[in-house]
Amino acid sequence: MQTKKVIDYIVNWLNSYAKNAGVEGFVVGISGGIDSAVVSTLCAKTGLPTLCVEMPIHQAESQVSRGREHIDFLMSGYPNVQKTEIDLGSVFDEFQAQVPQDANEKSLHLSLANSRARLRMTALYFLAGIKHYLVVGTGNKIEDFGVGFFTKYGDGGVDISPIADLVKSEVFELGRVLNIPESILKAQPTDGLFGDSRSDEDQLGANYDELEWAMKEKEKGSSSSGFSGREKVVFEIYSHLNKINQHKIKPIPICEIPENLK
CATH class of the missing domain: 3.40.50.620 (HUPs)
Structure with a gap:
């Protein structure tokens, strides 16, 4: 950088x-x-x-x-x-x-x-x-x-x-x-x-270096089946947190009303 x-x-x-x-x-x-x-x-x-x-x-x-x-x-x-x-x-x-x-x-x-x-x-x-x-x-x-x-x-x-x-x-x-x-x-x-x-790290179960690695792997399309040991654990921690916290990561959902109903 x-x-x-x-x-x-x-x-x-x-x-x-x-x-x-x-x-x-x-x-x-x-x-x-x-x-x-x-x-x-x-x-x-x-x-x-x-x-x-x-x-x-x-x-x-x-x-x-x-x-x-x-x-x-x-x-x-x-x-x-x-x-x-x-x-x-x-x-x-x-x-x-x-x-x-x-x-x-x-x-x-x-x-x-x-x-x-x-x-x-x-x-x-x-x-x-x-x-x-x-x-x-x-x-x-x-x-x-x-x-x-x-x-x-x-x-x-x-x-x-x-x-x-x-x-x-x-x-x-x-x-x-x-x-x-x-x-x-x-x-x-x-x-x-x-x-x-x-x-x-106590709260997340992994440190930031580990999570950065998992984020890059996730962006490449990797899955937990491709890892073992600590890497597998960290990848699954990252994937789980990323999934359950999408309500924070994504914009607030809007119920868009069809034009024919307005």
Whole structure:
């Protein structure tokens, strides 16, 4: 990959999109992970106002500290970058206290985790609304179009997605060229939605390098019968997640009414 040229291309794309949309800047949620670090840096490089937002909900201290380290790094080099923090912990606690708790435990925990992401989306759009900014997505290709590893109307609720055509290894490559802090480059990817130490790999059953391999094999038309051992396991994990998450990956289905019935 021609990394520096890809960076320039995305920065120009962001600038052009903002100009054509008639908006004044960007809002990016900062998680302490590589994706939000790369996206916020790309936005900063446009020269347009870029608001980095921390939205902790009982986050692990390591995630909070990495996010703050990255924001400090950005603000030291880009005068167009600003920051704000909205602690949504008490909002989430109140929400959790008001909703039913008698559901299946696994379903309850997953629904509450997704609710965290949706509360953050609401906060980002509030800030974008009052500032006339765009909410910028931080999903990569594997998450958005491979295994559907995002929350619908949560971190999937965005205006634009600048890195959604890049797989995770390519995002890391951009991060190294953009001088993203080493603590973020070395951190194990996690969505931080469950309030514990589980990683993305713990949830998915495979790491991103494995999933990238499976995505390429699937695109070539391969089937699980052509693999054995760990490769077979990973390919089946990818295929299963890709299948069950098509409701996220594909556009919302529309019931199109025949003209003769209108």
